[in-house]
Amino acid sequence: MNTNRHVFAHCPHCRAAMIRQMEGGLERPVCPDCGFVQYLNPAPGAGVIVMRGHRVCLVKRKFAPKQGQWCLPTGFMEWDEDVQLTARREAQEETGLEVRLTSLYAVESGILPPDIPVLVIFYRAEETGGRLQAGDDAAEAEFFALDDLPEPIAFAAHRKVLNRLSAEMADSPQPPQER
Ligand SMILES: [Zn+2]
Structure with a gap:
């Protein structure tokens, strides 16, 4: 590169x-x-997977790159931040939701266009409070059924994570209780 x-x-x-x-x-x-x-060095960031039943929370990007496209709530680590704090902070800033991280889900490297190598650490999380409301660099925040996601999804790493989630949900016979 x-x-x-x-x-x-x-x-x-x-x-x-x-x-x-x-x-x-x-x-x-x-x-x-x-x-x-x-x-x-690549820039590390955190992404958050918040589900309501089989629906996943996505945000629409307000700014370039990939303005107007959808992705999981994600952001770069600040200098003095623990990565789990980054994840919770980004969820709160972009979706208005307060969350508790429940598990590490995926670690993906990729390129933030045009040419910034990134490492994104994705966590599963559950809501503990707040109210769904887009903020910060998200223009919209919404829950989408995994088999009916909006297009386009902004980043290859996010598509990969969402595809894996979809496959797992398709295999799970009992949808978790809708909130
Ligand atoms: Zn010098």
């Missing part, structure tokens, strides 16, 4: 022109003056 857009031309600490140098087995941007190494 082309990383040029993300690479510092000048050292963010001392402003010297960055060079390329072998560091830890890869050629990386390095400052020849102060030794700063720019490590390029």
Whole structure:
């Protein structure tokens, strides 16, 4: 992948022109003056799966990328956050729902268009409070039957998770009680 857009031309600490140098087995941007190494890493985020019976909560994206498309409530970890806090916070911000995480469901890597590698940690969660209301960078928040999802679903990782959920629900004879 082309990383040029993300690479510092000048050292963010001392402003010297960055060079390329072998560091830890890869050629990386390095400052020849102060030794700063720019490590390029995927950005971790958390996604939340909240169900009402066989219906799953999705949000419609208010902003690019994939504006107007649907996905599970998801967001990036803040610097000082525990990933489980990220998951609960994103659920609350985007859907208005307060949730309790019940299990780790999937870990998927992917690309946030155009070129940001991400790692998304998906949790199952159950509602503990709040009221369904889109907020933050969600234009809408709604529950959809897994066999009748809106289109398009924004990201391959989310499609994969929803497909797996659909398959599991199709195999489960007793739908959980509707809330
Ligand atoms: Zn420097």
